[in-house]
Amino acid sequence: MKKVAIVGLGNVGIAYLNNLITEKNLVNEIVLIDTNENKLEGELLDIKDSLSVINSSINIYIGDYKDTKNADILVIAAGKNQDIGESRLDLLEVNKTIVKSITEKAILSGFNGIFIIATNPVDIMSYVVYKASNMSPNKVIGAGTILDTCRLKNLIKEKLNVSTNDININVIGEHGDNIVVLWSKGFVNMIPIDSLFTLDEKILMEENVKTRATKIINKKGYTNEGISLSLLEITKAILNNENKVLNISTYLDEIYIGMPAIINIDGVKGIVNIDYTEDEKRKLSSSINKTRKVIEDMEV
Ligand code: NAD
DSSP states (O other), rough: OOOEEEEOSSSSHHHHHHHHSTTTTSSSEEEOOSSHHHHHHHHHHHHHHHHTTTOOOEEEEEEGGGGGGSSSSEOOSSSSOOOOOOOSGGGGGHHHHHHHHHHHHHHHHOSSEEEEEESSHHHHHHHHHHHHTTOOOGEEETTTHHHHHHHHHHHHHHTTTOGGEEEOEEEEESSSSTTEEEEGGETTTTEEGGSSHHHHHHHHHHHHHHHHHHHHHHHOOOOOOHHHHHOOOHHHHHTTTOOOEEEEEEEEETTTEEEEEEEEEEEEEEEEOOOOOOHHHHHHHHHHHHHHHHHHTTTO
């Protein structure tokens, strides 16, 4: 059985914790770390009630970085979220400082597991963890475009009235404004997705994926449900050694960017080789170049 450390128990961290405890036989120990001790104590009491409801014996406690030493996974969900009107990149400076300091403290305490990063801008924050930890890049995984992929699947499902199980589509690139949809590789069951929609419909769906977080934030103030289950998917792929392909943020040519990668107990086993169309190549290279520019202009 396994141990997970969660740093940052706000909207995202708590939703992830709530989902994590409902997974049978996945983890037996969870350590919670946050600078807001009062909130942490309240959350612990609340989550202990949940454990009792589901008759779970998972050991959950408030801890410190020394408790990350023997953790298999450390999830970073700490930092500022977007206010109404703010972009993910607006969070860069404040979150870079937070994420860097969390990473350094974990490494100093002997953490040697796999980092999973939710904090935005997630591709850049994953790079910050990679640099600050000095770890092999396969042990640093950002939530990447898993959520963007699910958002697109949801739109396709609603348009065609089919099960998401039958929809195979991948969104890669920078999470958020510079996503790349691999329409040419998408299928609904055995039918190529490309043949089911007009160009205008595809453009509209891409826009809807890009603006979905803003729509949610404008209404409820934050997003946490989709991301928390995306983090859980990564956690399960690692701890169950699934060799599962997920569109995570991973190391590519000295930056971090959303790519389909195989995830198992060692972290990232490899990126899936794709035969891109010229249009996909052009869009991916633009997404990569924009992310590279931010990383090059930043000091870690
Ligand atoms: P939140 O404000 O609800 O929670 C953040 C938590 O981090 C707070 O509890 C705060 O006390 C804690 N924190 C701040 N600095 C800390 C530090 N140095 N050490 C430990 N804990 C610290 O925010 P949220 O809504 O949970 O969002 C968290 C992050 O996740 C944001 O950056 C947000 O943009 C990001 N996010 C990413 C995705 C994605 O798809 N990747 C989706 C949603 C949110």
